Amino acid sequence: MSAALAYYPGCSQTASAREYDLSTRACCQTLGVELNDVPDWTCCGSTPAHATDHALAAALAARNLAQAMDTGASNLATPCPSCLLALRTAQSRCENEGFKGRVEVLLGRPATLSIRTRSILQVLMEDLGLEALAEKAVRPLKGLRVASYYGCLMTRPVGLMAFEDPDNPTAMDRLFLALGAEAAPFALKTECCGAALGVPRKEAVLELSGRILAAAEESGANVLAVACPLCQMNLDLRREQIEGYTGQRSTLPVLYFTQLLGLALGLPEEALGLGLHNVGTRPVLDILRRTWASEDVG
Amino acid sequence: MRIGVFVCHCGTNIAGTVDCAAVAAAAQQFPEVVLAVDTPYACSEPGQRAIIEAIEQKGLNGVVVASCTPRMHEATFRRTVERAGLNRYMFEMANIREHVSWVGRDKKLNTFKATDLVRIAVEKLRYNRPLTAKSFAVNKRVLVIGAGVAGIQAALDCADGGLETIVVERTSTVGGKMAKLDKTFPTVDCSVCVLGPKMVDLAQHRKIKLYAMSEIADLSGYVGNFEVSIRRKATYVDWNKCTGCGLCADKCPSRKAPDHFNELVGRTTAISIPFPQAIPKKASIDASSCLHFLKDRCGVCAKVCPVEAIDFEQQDEVVKESVGAVVVATGFDLLDIRRFGQYGGGRFPDVVTSLQYERMLSASGPTGGHLKCPSDGREPKSVVFISCVGSRDRSMDRAICSGFCCMYTAKQAILTKSHVPDCETHVFYMDIRAPGKGYDEFIRRAQEEYRTNYVRGRVSSVYPKNGRLAVRGADTLLGTQTEVMADLVVLAVGAGAAEGSRDLAEKLRISYDAYGFFMESHPKLKPVETNTAGVFLAGACQGPKDIPASVAMGSAAAGKVMALFSKERLESDPQVAQVNAVRCVGCLKCLRTCPFGAIQEVQARDGSTKAQVIESVCQGCGVCTVTCTDRAIELQHFTDNQLLAEVNYLCRSWMEKSPA
Incomplete structure (x- = not known):
């Protein structure tokens, strides 16, 4: 399989998105992708850092990249698109010598950030590819109609992320098709969920995430797949708040794409953290169990 | 040789950063220069008169003007020296404006460089020879x-x-x-x-x-x-026989050919005449849709054609x-609508280009002039027009304004109301550009008389919602986000160069x-x-x-x-290549490299092969000159001697007196 990857989990994956981390590790292990945690990794800086000081934000991200490069890794992957954006922004800004100098003062070491950084989704699509993934899938996802929600950052800013069509990405849709599921014609693939506005202006998140849920329901999906921990939190953990705001009830489960992939790879539900959701994931499992029973797999 | 040098001030354009008097004083010392003066505007009537008088009084037989680019005034000064009786090629121009005063601020260095450029021109002029244009007949x-x-x-x-x-x-x-x-x-x-x-x-x-x-x-x-x-x-129809009766198209069983005249709205037959007023009104076959070419059967058109015009063998x-x-x-041509994914271009059938919409409005179009949504044929009750799609958009490397979209969008909004009076019309725009005669009045009619809702702001996305299309964007006059429901979205796609x-x-x-x-x-x-x-x-x-x-x-x-x-004959430029037959060894490398086919092979009297330039075809590019190993072919007015004179001086001057 592919060479070892430096793995940068990101803070969310140790707390609110533990199931994203669990399922990512489980899938990669099954697929033979070796993940080596970045030693002594720290926060990427996230929104508070870049909203305060660009050099400080870059230094926080650069520290992690440097730690990874110290291990000799030339490839790094993170499940979180927001972390990836922070890492790539630091890489891009440090191409300016003046900026790099400011970062190096904060960092206390050279900020040469030549390591290749990608999302887990990008790594799976590029290094393994759909065919290899489908080959490893022992249980089809037949019966699922998946709305794939990529969020703002997976494909944008275009120049920095350089992944798929910025307005109509299809990586997850193609993945689920390859795994035997249906891809729902979901309209708001790259709309914003409200992101961190949940803290200062909760109504904005409830409005925006409400739209996304409504569009997913309209597309006839029976599961919403995501690739971002903050998107998942807004759509899953804030479900009751959204329902209170919009007056529309929705039981649509919100799963990380790695959880669905894990199910197809034959991994047990506990290993994928399917019990860690606010909105129950049972309907998804029920559909799949019926499929598997009829096809005599799993 | 008796050379005169005229250093132009061009007002302050040159004199602002070049000491023109000092350049003239230096030029006075150059070889064969008998007169060097500075002049406020060399190209002006008094400026030209001064040149003519100097030629006559000082007996000059070569002139250098140091001023602007030759693209500006070379022709002017050539005529000036011609009026004084000199050959027009006994003139050289030194560009001390675009190459010196406009690009450098340091007056000392500028003066130094200007002096060098004048010297180069003088050195070349010393090797110039009178050239005469030939004339040739014009095919009218x-x-x-x-x-x-x-x-x-x-x-x-x-x-x-x-x-x-x-x-x-x-x-x-x-x-x-x-x-x-x-x-x-x-x-x-x-x-x-x-x-x-x-x-x-x-x-x-x-x-x-x-x-x-x-x-x-x-x-x-x-x-x-x-x-x-x-x-x-090949049209596979003999147009000398075809009468344009249209019987072939009526009977053609292949009815799913792409209809390019109708901008791919609807389909046409594999053999077709694009529209009723087509000229020439002749049928042609689209081989990529024709059953004869695809499956080697059918041939119905050939059977029904009353004049036997169908010719499947045509090449x-x-x-x-x-x-x-x-x-x-x-x-x-319009840009490809699929480039506009954010507006659903190429993804949603009810998102169309302005030109497709034009065909949908046309009585001779695929819908007979009845407005119908391409997805299901229903009559639209809300049409949203998005302007500046691929125009004035630097994110797509297209900074240009397509110019006519504001106007046709207003027209289409008006026409929409006349087709479906109870249809809402909305236009998302950046600015309205209507500078023509009666144009702005027309926009006001669309807004006021035809109640078109003009929203100033860009659209961020178009997406399906409840079986219709939601158009989300900014209303920058209200400072809010806005969402409009549409049955049909018309993109004013920018104009690009024709395919x-x-x-x-x-x-x-x-x-x-x-x-x-x-x-x-x-x-x-x-x-x-x-x-x-x-x-x-x-x-x-x-x-x-x-x-x-x-x-x-x-x-x-x-x-x-x-x-x-209006002229019977035109003059050819004598600045063309010329072969020195004595030096030419007949290798014909020049013939093979000439991009214009201006060199031909000829036999000399002794039977040997020589190259010869067809003067009327030669463009004077000089490729042959650098190809020739024997210096046998040379470009007139840019001979080796003339160019070497410039280079020789320049290299020597830099070795001897560089100001650094």
């Missing part, structure tokens, strides 16, 4: 490429002026984009009704020869004597024509800009000329243009052709 036939409204106008004006005119049109009918429009702004009159008579005139004019379904394969030669190869594409054919001038009027225009430019040896539009010779003063003599531009191939501007430019190009043809 004109080629018009493209038969949209600009090309039609140019062709009719030329033909009415008595010139034999060849018109080459790529598609099977003349009319271009204008023939596809339903109505025109700001008069809202029927487009094809206005254009139709001109199309008929074109077809019937006894001075015009029309090649439809044809393309330019190659163009060689030079102003006054071009040779053009025209590829007549492309190349014909040659000789002309003296070319008018390029190849128009534009294949870069290839055509290479064939014609004309330049094009970053967007592929052909370059005029001067943006203000030579708008229809190109940098290739005898090739003129008309219409939107030079940049997006509305109908009145295209027609005006068509007439302007025709006027230029007629002015060119």
Whole structure:
């Protein structure tokens, strides 16, 4: 399989998105992708850092990249698109010598950030590819109609992320098709969920995430797949708040794409953290169990 | 030699950062210079008079003017020295404005560089020889490429002026984009009704020869004597026999051919005539949809044709024509709608281009002029127009304004109301650009009389919602987000260069800009000329243009052709290559490298092979000169001796007196 990857989990994956981390590790292990945690990794800086000081934000991200490069890794992957954006922004800004100098003062070491950084989704699509993934899938996802929600950052800013069509990405849709599921014609693939506005202006998140849920329901999906921990939190953990705001009830489960992939790879539900959701994931499992029973797999 | 040097101040343009008096004083010391003065404006009437008087009084036989770029005034000063009795090639120009005063601030260094440039010119002039132009006959036939409204106008004006005119049109009918429009702004009159008579005139004019379904394969030669190869594409119908009765199209069983005339709205038959007013009204077969070509069966058209015009064996054919001038009027194409994913372009059937919408509005269009959503055929009750799609958008590397979209969007909003009176119309716009005669009044009519909701702001996304399309965007006048429900979304897609225009430019040896539009010779003063003599531009191939501007430019190009043809003979430029037969060993490397085919092989009297330049074909590029290992071929006015004189001086001067 592919060479070892430096793995940068990101803070969310140790707390609110533990199931994203669990399922990512489980899938990669099954697929033979070796993940080596970045030693002594720290926060990427996230929104508070870049909203305060660009050099400080870059230094926080650069520290992690440097730690990874110290291990000799030339490839790094993170499940979180927001972390990836922070890492790539630091890489891009440090191409300016003046900026790099400011970062190096904060960092206390050279900020040469030549390591290749990608999302887990990008790594799976590029290094393994759909065919290899489908080959490893022992249980089809037949019966699922998946709305794939990529969020703002997976494909944008275009120049920095350089992944798929910025307005109509299809990586997850193609993945689920390859795994035997249906891809729902979901309209708001790259709309914003409200992101961190949940803290200062909760109504904005409830409005925006409400739209996304409504569009997913309209597309006839029976599961919403995501690739971002903050998107998942807004759509899953804030479900009751959204329902209170919009007056529309929705039981649509919100799963990380790695959880669905894990199910197809034959991994047990506990290993994928399917019990860690606010909105129950049972309907998804029920559909799949019926499929598997009829096809005599799993 | 007796050389005079005139150092121009150009007001403060040069004198501001160059000590012109010091340059003149230095020039006085240059070899063979008998007079060196500075002058406020060399190109002015008194400036030129001073040059003429100096030639006469001081007996000058060579003149150097140090001023602006030769592109500006070389011709002026050549005429000046000619008026004083000198040969026009006994003149050199030193560019101390664009190359010195406009680009450097340091007066000392500028003066130093200007002095060097003057010296170089003097050194070259010492080796100049009088050259004389030859004259040649002009072939007074004109080629018009493209038969949209600009090309039609140019062709009719030329033909009415008595010139034999060849018109080459790529598609099977003349009319271009204008023939596809339903109505025109700001008069809202029927487009094809206005254009139709001109199309008929074109077809019937006894001075015009029309090649439809044809393309330019190659163009060689030079102003006054071009040779053009025209590829007549196979239509599989003998147009000499075809009467345009349309029986073949009625009976054709292959009814899913892409309908290019209708901008792919709806389908057509594999054998078809694009529209009722098509000229020539002849059928042609789309081989990619025809059952005969795909599956080797059918042949219904051949059976029903009353005049036996169907010819499945027909091949492309190349014909040659000789002309003296070319008018390029190849128009534009809309950008590919699939590039606009954020608006659902290419993804949602109810998101259409403005030109598709035009066909949907047209009574002769695929819906018979009834507005219908392409997805399910329902009548739209809300139409959203998005302007500046791919125009003024630097994120797509398209900073240009397409110019006519504001106007046709207003027209389409008005027409929508006349088709479906209870239909809402919304226009998302950045600015309204309506500077033509009666144009702004027209926009106000769309807003006030026809109640079109103009929203100033960009659209962020179009997405399906409850079986319709939601159009989300900003309303920058209210400072809010807004969402409008639409049944149909019309994108005012930006105008790009016509497909294949870069290839055509290479064939014609004309330049094009970053967007592929052909370059005029001067943006203000030579708008229809190109940098290739005898090739003129008309219409939107030079940049997006509305109908009145295209027609005006068509007439302007025709006027230029007629002015060119008003002379019986033209003078050739003597700055061409010349072979020194004594030195030539007949290797013919020059013949193989010449990009213009201007060199031919000849036999000398002793039977040996020599190269010979065809002076009227040579463009003076100099490629042969550097190819020749024996210094046998040289470019007149840029001989080795002349160039070496410049280089020799320059290298010596830098070694001896560099100011650093």
